[in-house]
Each structure stands twice: as structure tokens, then as C-alpha cells.
Amino acid sequence: MTARSRKAAKEAAPDDIWCGQVVRPGECRTVDLRVSQTYSGAEIHIPVVVWRGHAPGPTVAVTGAVHGDEINGTGAIRRLIMKPPFKLLAGTLVLVPVVNIFGFERFTRYLPDRRDLNRCFPGSVRGSLASRLARTFFDAVIRRSDYAIDLHSAAVRRTNFPNIRANMTIEPQAAFARAFGAELIISSRGPAGSLRAASETIGCHTMILEAGEVWKVEPAVLAYAIRGIQNCLAHLNMIDNTPVAPAYRIETDATQWLRANRGGFLVFHVGPGDIVARGQAIATNTDLVGNTLNVIKAPREGVVVGLTTLPSVAPGDPICHLAYVRSGELPRVQRKVDRLGADALHERARDDLAKNVNVTAVEPTS
Ligand SMILES: [Zn+2]
Numbered sequence: 001m002t003a004r005s006r007k008a009a010k011e012a013a014p015d016d017i018w019c020g021q022v023v024r025p026g027e028c029r030t031v032d033l034r035v036s037q038t039y040s041g042a043e044i045h046i047p048v049v050v051w052r053g054h055a056p057g058p059t060v061a062v063t064g065a066v067h068g069d070e071i072n073g074t075g076a077i078r079r080l081i082m083k084p085p086f087k088l089l090a091g092t093l094v095l096v097p098v099v100n101i102f103g104f105e106r107f108t109r110y111l112p113d114r115r116d117l118n119r120c121f122p123g124s125v126r127g128s129l130a131s132r133l134a135r136t137f138f139d140a141v142i143r144r145s146d147y148a149i150d151l152h153s154a155a156v157r158r159t160n161f162p163n164i165r166a167n168m169t170i171e172p173q174a175a176f177a178r179a180f181g182a183e184l185i186i187s188s189r190g191p192a193g194s195l196r197a198a199s200e201t202i203g204c205h206t207m208i209l210e211a212g213e214v215w216k217v218e219p220a221v222l223a224y225a226i227r228g229i230q231n232c233l234a235h236l237n238m239i240d241n242t243p244v245a246p247a248y249r250i251e252t253d254a255t256q257w258l259r260a261n262r263g264g265f266l267v268f269h270v271g272p273g274d275i276v277a278r279g280q281a282i283a284t285n286t287d288l289v290g291n292t293l294n295v296i297k298a299p300r301e302g303v304v305v306g307l308t309t310l311p312s313v314a315p316g317d318p319i320c321h322l323a324y325v326r327s328g329e330l331p332r333v334q335r336k337v338d339r340l341g342a343d344a345l346h347e348r349a350r351d352d353l354a355k356n357v358n359v360t361a362v363e364p365t366s
Pocket of ligand 1: 066067070152153
């Protein structure tokens with residue numbers, strides 16, 4: 001920091017200081033958060049964009065790549081920084097394209113100490129490499145935020161239809177999660193040490209978006225994330241855009257991973273976001289020359305939240321993540337989906353994500 005910026009920081013109100021730099025109402029600045037050092041002793045910073053409206057209002061953080069290989073969120077945040085589709089009128093928007101800079105640099109979920117950053121929050125100043133990064137970030141950004149949207153994708157070799165995870169038993173958090181305008185909300189507490197679980201303990205209402213795959217910025221996922229973030233900011237009166245409603249709304253706390261019971265090569269019959277009936281074929285497991293071994297069927301009617309993108313499976317490997325809803329709810333949802341045009345974001349997301357898996361009709365069994 002220069003002598004001049006030190007003087008400016010001293011004279012500014014506490015709300016104006018971000019990572020030791022001054023950001024006044026009406027300004028948008030990139031500040032550097034020092035998070036660690038490399039093995040050769042060089043300083044490691046992450047860029048944090050602080051955008052303040054002229055009027056007072058809540059502080060909202062949007063975070064990407066807490067898992068270093070999940071960069072769909074990084075793409076969405078970069079788009080917001082480079083080409084914002086709104087004017088920020090009130091409050092503060094804090095945009096962090098990459099939180100886990102160590103994992104991001106290595107194209108991996110984890111840190112070099114093999115820890116998962118999203119199990120280390122709120123972290124400790126005397127803890128592990130991951131724990132210290134968690135603590136630095138948590139103190140600098142999350143403790144100052146009223147709300148946070150943490151952008152994730154499915155883990156490696158899987159894909160997710162966009163869905164929001166939040167603790168819907170906490171009312172301000174539930175209202176914030178609904179404001180995002182996702183078709184699917186899965187209610188759960190975050191795992192111990194996750195950013196959203198730690199945020200909840202200090203009253204920062206946090207949801208996560210799970211969408212798409214690792215190592216990609218997928219166009220429909222990017223559009224979905226940006227639409228949702230805009231909807232949330234409109235809900236908080238920080239921008240004056242009109243919120244866009246989802247195609248339908250499902251909130252559930254009932255999900256299940258269907259797993260392979262035998263090794264084989266899968267032929268899929270559904271894609272992410274599809275609505276499936278009880279007993280509907282999800283995938284046919286075949287041997288290497290195509291003979292049917294068994295057919296994996298939906299035990300209940302539900303929505304395909306996630307799917308493996310790797311067709312070869314061993315016993316126990318996850319195949320399909322289903323979200324279950326109240327009996328009788330899905331025909332209503334299906335009717336709404338049937339009325340959507342091909343250009344509706346829901347349908348674009350379904351089409352785009354299904355391109356990553358080879359989905360075929362069910363073959364008649366011999
Ligand atoms: Zn993740």
C-alpha cells in the first residue's frame with residue numbers, strides 16, 4: 001500500500017475499507033486479498049471485486065471455485081464483472097471469481113495439503129494451509145456479508161441440473177433461496193465446515209448453486225447463474241430489474257443416489273432435469289459387447305438432479321441422483337415443462353447438459 005492510499009484508508013469510514021483499500025459508495029474496485037504464500041515464498045492474492053451502490057443496503061457475496069475445479073461459477077462471476085447486466089443502486093456486491101486459488105491453479109477440488117476447503121470453514125489462523133485460507137477469506141468477506149451465493153458444480157465425472165441447496169427451515173435464508181428462481185431447491189444443512197454451514201452460524205444467509213460439470217464454463221449454466229443472482233439482487237432491492245420466475249418450483253429434502261449393483265457399461269435413457277415416473281428406466285447396464293446385464297429403474301417418481309458422465313461403472317458407483325417430491329406433484333410440473341418453448345432457459349439447460357451423456361431410447365429386451 002502506498003503512503004497516499006494508507007492516508008485515504010485512515011480517513012475513510014470502516015464500511016469503505018475492503019482489504020485495506022478504499023471503496024466508496026457508487027464505486028466498483030478490484031481489491032487484492034492476501035491469502036497465503038507459495039512454496040517459494042511469493043505472496044498469493046485473490047482478486048475481490050467490491051461494487052457499492054450509492055444508497056445503503058445489504059452486502060451480498062458471490063463466490064466461485066471454493067472447489068478449485070468447479071469453474072462454471074468463475075465464468076458467471078467474470079461475466080458479471082466484465083459485462084454487468086444491471087446497475088447496482090443500493091448495498092454492496094462482492095464478487096470473488098476464485099476462492100480456492102490453490103486448487104484452481106492445479107485444476108483440482110482440493111488444496112496441496114489434500115484438504116477440502118469446503119470442510120474447513122470458518123477456519124483458524126493457526127490451522128492447516130486450507131484452514132488458514134478459509135479463515136482469511138471468511139473474515140475478509142463473509143463476516144461482512146448479509147447474504148452469500150456460493151457457486152458450485154457437480155464433482156468430477158458427474159453433472160448436475162442447476163439446483164439450489166439451502167436450509168429452508170431458516171426463514172430469511174429460505175426467502176433468499178426462493179428469490180434465486182431455480183426450479184429445484186433441495187433443503188439441507190450444509191456439511192460441517194462448509195462455507196454455507198459456517199456462514200449460517202454468523203447470520204450470513206447462504207445458498208449454493210450446484211450446476212453442470214467441473215473444468216467447464218457451460219453457456220446455459222452461466223445464464224442460469226446470472227439470472228438467479230439478478231433475481232436475488234432484485235429481491236433485496238439492490239437493482240431494479242424485474243425478477244424472472246422459474247418454469248416450476250419444487251422444494252424437497254428427499255433425494256437419493258441410485259448406484260450400480262454390478263459392473264458394466266451404461267446406456268442412459270434420461271438426461272439431467274428430466275422428470276421420471278416410478279419404474280421408468282434410467283439406464284441399462286450392459287457388458288462390453290452390449291448384452292443387457294440389468295436395467296436401473298426409478299424407485300419413485302422424481303426429477304433427475306445429477307447423473308454420472310462416465311458410462312463404465314463398478315458395483316457401488318453412483319449413476320443417478322433423483323429428487324423426490326410429494327405424490328401427485330409431478331404431473332402438474334410436467335404440464336408446465338411441456339408448455340415451455342425450446343428457447344426457455346430450463347430447456348436450454350436440459351439440452352446442453354444432456355449433450356454430455358449419450359441418452360438413447362430404451363431398447364426392447366430380448
Ligand atoms: Zn463444489
